[in-house]
Amino acid sequence: MTGNSDFDQFKGSSDYIVSENLKDAVNVSIALKRPLLVRGEPGTGKTLLAHSITAGLGKRLIIWNIKSTTKAQEGLYVYDTVQRLNDSRFGDRDVSDIKQYIKPGKLGEAFSSPERVVLLIDEIDKADLEFPNDLLNELDEMSFYIPETGETITAVYRPVMIITSNAEKELPDAFLRRCVFHFIEFPDTEMMEKIIRVHFPDIQQNLLRQALKTFYTLREIDDFRKKPSTAELIDWISALIASGISHEQITKEVPFVGTLLKKETDYSYFMNAVLNKRMNAYGIKWRD
Amino acid sequence: MFTDFFYTLKRRGVPVSMTEWMTLMEALSRGFIANLDDFYYLARAILVKSEAHYDYYDVAFQEYFKGVEAPAEITGQILDWLKDPINRMTLGKEERALFDEMDLEELMKEFEKRLAEQTEQHDGGGHWIGRGGTSPFGHSGYHPAGIRIGGESGGRHAIQVAQERKFKNYRSDLVLDVRQIKLALRGLRQLSRIGLEDELDLERTIDATAKNAGDIEMVWRRSRKNAVKVLLLMDVGGSMNPFARLCSRLFSAANSASHFKDFEYFYFHNCIYDYLYTDVERSEAVSTSYILNTFEPDYKVFLVGDARMATSELLSKYGAIYYYEQNEAPGLVRLKQVAEHFTHCVWLNPEELHFWNHPTVLMVGKLFPMFELTLEGLNQAVKKLIVKK
Numbered sequence: 001m002t003g004n005s006d007f008d009q010f011k012g013s014s015d016y017i018v019s020e021n022l023k024d025a026v027n028v029s030i031a032l033k034r035p036l037l038v039r040g041e042p043g044t045g046k047t048l049l050a051h052s053i054t055a056g057l058g059k060r061l062i063i064w065n066i067k068s069t070t071k072a073q074e075g076l077y078v079y080d081t082v083q084r085l086n087d088s089r090f091g092d093r094d095v096s097d098i099k100q101y102i103k104p105g106k107l108g109e110a111f112s113s114p115e116r117v118v119l120l121i122d123e124i125d126k127a128d129l130e131f132p133n134d135l136l137n138e139l140d141e142m143s144f145y146i147p148e149t150g151e152t153i154t155a156v157y158r159p160v161m162i163i164t165s166n167a168e169k170e171l172p173d174a175f176l177r178r179c180v181f182h183f184i185e186f187p188d189t190e191m192m193e194k195i196i197r198v199h200f201p202d203i204q205q206n207l208l209r210q211a212l213k214t215f216y217t218l219r220e221i222d223d224f225r226k227k228p229s230t231a232e233l234i235d236w237i238s239a240l241i242a243s244g245i246s247h248e249q250i251t252k253e254v255p256f257v258g259t260l261l262k263k264e265t266d267y268s269y270f271m272n273a274v275l276n277k278r279m280n281a282y283g284i285k286w287r288d
Numbered sequence: 289m290f291t292d293f294f295y296t297l298k299r300r301g302v303p304v305s306m307t308e309w310m311t312l313m314e315a316l317s318r319g320f321i322a323n324l325d326d327f328y329y330l331a332r333a334i335l336v337k338s339e340a341h342y343d344y345y346d347v348a349f350q351e352y353f354k355g356v357e358a359p360a361e362i363t364g365q366i367l368d369w370l371k372d373p374i375n376r377m378t379l380g381k382e383e384r385a386l387f388d389e390m391d392l393e394e395l396m397k398e399f400e401k402r403l404a405e406q407t408e409q410h411d412g413g414g415h416w417i418g419r420g421g422t423s424p425f426g427h428s429g430y431h432p433a434g435i436r437i438g439g440e441s442g443g444r445h446a447i448q449v450a451q452e453r454k455f456k457n458y459r460s461d462l463v464l465d466v467r468q469i470k471l472a473l474r475g476l477r478q479l480s481r482i483g484l485e486d487e488l489d490l491e492r493t494i495d496a497t498a499k500n501a502g503d504i505e506m507v508w509r510r511s512r513k514n515a516v517k518v519l520l521l522m523d524v525g526g527s528m529n530p531f532a533r534l535c536s537r538l539f540s541a542a543n544s545a546s547h548f549k550d551f552e553y554f555y556f557h558n559c560i561y562d563y564l565y566t567d568v569e570r571s572e573a574v575s576t577s578y579i580l581n582t583f584e585p586d587y588k589v590f591l592v593g594d595a596r597m598a599t600s601e602l603l604s605k606y607g608a609i610y611y612y613e614q615n616e617a618p619g620l621v622r623l624k625q626v627a628e629h630f631t632h633c634v635w636l637n638p639e640e641l642h643f644w645n646h647p648t649v650l651m652v653g654k655l656f657p658m659f660e661l662t663l664e665g666l667n668q669a670v671k672k673l674i675v676k677k
Contacts, residue, residue, distance in 0.1 A: 024326070025333040032315055032334075039339065068547070082488060082506075089504045176337035177307045183339040225540065 009057060016045070016052035017195045025182040026053060032180065035121075035139060035161035037171075040184030043229025046164040049184075050120035053162065060117045062159070064106035066126045072134030075107035075121075076144050076153075098148050107138065108153055116157035125165040132175035139178060187230065189216065199234050206247040211237055214250055218260060224269065228260040235259045293352050300348035302341050308334055324353065469541035472663060475670040476518065476588060477547065481510040516588055516674075517550040518542060519630070523593030524555045524568050526609070531638035534661060535592055538636075542590075552587075554579065558597045559619035560626060561608050576622055580629045588673045589626065589633040592661065595652040596639070602648045620651065627655045634669040636661045 010026045018026075026049075029036035038046045054061035064075055080101045088095045104112060110119040124132060138144045139161070143154035163179065165171065187195060189212055196208060215236070219227050228236075236259040245255055253274075254260070261267045297304045312334045321327045328349060336345045485508040496505035520542055522535055542551060554564035554574065563573040600607045602619045615622075627633055635656035637644065644653065652658070657672050659665035 021329040021333075024329055028315060028320060028330060028333055031318065031320065032311060034311065037337070081490070085493075085504055085506075171337075173303070173305075177305050179337065180333045181337045182333055183342065 010053055011056060013052045013055040015055075015198055016048055017191065017198055018049070018052065019185075019187075019191065022049070022182055022184065025180055029180040030160055033158050035163050035179045037163045037165060037176070037179040037181045038184060039165045039181070041186060041227075041229055042166055043231035044184045044186060045230060046184060047120065047122055050118060050122075050162040050164075053160065054118045057118065057160070059160070060113070060115070061120060062106055062110045062113075062117050063120045063122060065122050066124050066131070068126050068128070070127045070131065072131055072138075073105075075105040075135070076138065077105055077108045077146060078103045079148050099151075102146060102149060104153075107135075108144070110159040111142065111144075111153050111155040113159070114156060117159050119159040119161045121161065121163045123166060124163050125171065130172075133172050136174055136178070186219075192230070192233070195230060196234070196237060200237060200241065203237070203241065204247065207240065207250070208237075210247040210250045211240060214254055215260070218254070218270075221270075224261065224266045225263045226261075226266060232260050232262070293348075296352045297335065297345065297348045300351070301344040302336055302348060304335050469538055469663075469666065472666040472670055473542060474547065475667065476516050476673060478515050478674060480515040481512055483510055483513055485510050487511040513549070514547045515549055516547075517584075517586065518548050518552070519583060519587040519589045520551070520553040521560065521564065521589065521591045521626075522553065522555050523558060523591075523595075524570070525557050527558075527594050527596055528638070531594070531661070534638055538592065538661065550587075552583070556593075558593070558601055558609055560622045561613050561615035561619055562617065562622070563613070576625075580625060583630075585629055585631050587630055587632075589630045590669070590673075591626075591633065591635045591656060592638070593635070594637055594639045595635065595649045595658070596643075596646050597648050599647050602651060620655075623652065623655050632673045632675075633657075634659060634672050636665065636669060 009030050010023060026036060038049060040046055050061060050063070053059075079098075080103060084095055084098070084101045087093045093100065106119070106121075110117050141154075142158050143152055145152045192212060192215075193208065196203065196212075200208075211233075215228065215233050218224075221227075236256060239256045239259050240250070243255070249255065254270075257270060258267065261270055294304060294309055312331055315321075315330055315334060321330055331349075332342070332345055336342060487509050489507045489509040492507040492509075493505065496507050497503065499505075520539065522539070524532075524535075528535065539553065542548075543553075554566060555568055555570060556564055557570060560576060562577075563575055564579060566572040566574060597609070598607075601609055602623075605616065605618055606614055607618060608615045633656050635652060635658040637649070637658055638661040639649075641660055644650070644658070649658075657669075659669040659672075
């Protein structure tokens with residue numbers, strides 16, 4: 001976009017290839033101080049993006065991994081009542097000082113940090129449907145109140161927020177309205193070549209080409225329950241390089257197919273297809 | 289007027305809100321964009337919140353910006369024009385609070401009033417892009433330094449990108465997608481206290497401690513978890529083939545929904561007889577009576593099928609479509625057993641409602657509450673499954 005200096009903050013980092021419009025989306029979100037919601041197929045580098053932004057901006061990264069049991073409150077702070085109760089019994093600590101029993105969560109940590117940090121809320125869709133709604137106010141105001149101590153924690157510096165989602169379910173509208181959204185498309189061959197080269201700078205051109213060709217052919221099969229993605233491709237290529245397989249060999253078969261296809265059904269589907277093809281070559285009909 | 293773009297988006301089905309529109313105005317006022325390409329991506333990042341709506345956005349974008357096919361660059365003049373009114377739109381905190389209180393209609397009026405304060409640069413009104421050959425988009429290929437069009441998009445212009453409509457497949461109105469099904473299945477929830485006692489019961493702890501003369505007595509309780517168990521019985525093969533994809537979506541949604549206490553599934557062909565199958569090819573059989581004996585009646589049962597078959601398949605002994613099944617009990621009897629054993633059963637029919645006027649469909653429909661396999665139907669079915677009996 002423009003040469004606006006407070007805008008072009010994020011320029012990508014050497015170990016992560018970022019598309020132009022994703023870079024713009026990141027910068028828009030930084031400049032407008034709004035969370036960036038990133039969605040895309042698993043394995044397209046949503047989480048890595050946060051690491052790359054952190055490296056690119058030279059900030060500290062705080063990661064909040066969301067699980068199905070995570071509650072919004074945990075991100076703010078946890079009041080360790082049990083510890084306090086216990087201390088009151090044995091008189092170890094001064095229990096009238098509630099502060100020491102208030103433990104900041106990831107969001108609380110990001111807010112109270114003395115410098116600007118990058119906060120990654122990873123896989124927000126894993127949590128309960130209501131989870132994002134519970135955070136609306138805190139994200140808007142960048143502050144929260146702790147009734148136990150009467151304190152209000154306000155962000156010293158608004159953290160750069162990256163939220164990832166696997167598109168597993170709809171996020172609430174009110175939450176979406178506050179975000180900048182980017183959908184990471186699956187990279188095309190050209191882009192993928194760049195990505196692979198970041199990971200394997202010395203890879204032979206022939207091998208890379210052939211591997212990509214096989215990979216994209218596999219991806220075109222709609223019947224797979226989970227299509228192989230970038231992460232699987234990288235695993236596969238490192239297996240290919242480690243074993244020293246030549247690129248001619250890949251044209252004939254798919255070695256280490258287990259690194260690409262992770263679901264049993266996909267694997268057996270693929271094996272059947274291969275068998276079918278071979279039998280057809282011998283004029284044997286496998287199945288009608 | 290530029291606001292028309294807002295309405296165009298809304299008309300084309302992008303759920304844009306005022307909050308987002310204001311954010312876009314703020315972004316524009318701060319000079320983030322240099323050309324229409326930038327605008328395309330900027331507006332998309334801010335206004336569109338789901339890849340399912342990317343296609344609607346593309347359609348709206350094309351409609352609104354048609355006539356600016358080739359030279360996608362915005363001239364300095366139009367840039368100024370853009371920035372000018374928008375600058376005035378940059379709101380202070382109090383002003384924004386004021387805006388929040390107004391309803392949408394009022395807000396739009398206010399918005400237009402502000403924009404109307406400078407109409408001189410605009411050619412005639414009505415549309416942001418001038419009509420009648422006075423398009424402000426120049427052909428001069430203006431490229432201020434620092435403009436990036438290259439990169440991944442390879443210099444393609446916004447309009448062309450929009451025209452490609454490569455997000456067409458993500459549209460959600462085309463089919464019931466896995467996410468929607470999952471969302472509907474989320475409704476299938478009955479929280480009850482089960483499992484380990486891992487939650488401190490504060491109330492009772494205080495009570496117990498008080499009774500204990502102040503010596504601490506902890507009381508734990510079980511946390512609330514979803515107790516719903518789901519059994520999915522699917523008709524496969526034959527007349528169900530056209531719906532295979534839809535059914536597999538339902539399956540993958542249910543299978544990956546993490547909130548069920550238990551999820552089991554079996555397959556059948558046309559009707560349930562003496563055996564159910566654990567695989568689509570129907571090679572691994574489990575006897576129906578075994579299932580009825582081992583599954584508790586509180587499993588919520590989804591039966592999926594078109595229920596369309598020859599009447600003999602449903603009503604006769606040995607009526608199964610495959611001769612080797614040799615069913616001793618007519619299909620209807622088996623279905624009745626299922627309906628009687630489980631307290632909550634629904635039948636999801638992928639065929640549309642107006643095809644249901646068929647003897648076997650009607651008979652099956654008498655045994656099980658039948659719903660269409662659509663988002664609407666699924667939601668109704670889920671409601672039916674969680675009512676207390």
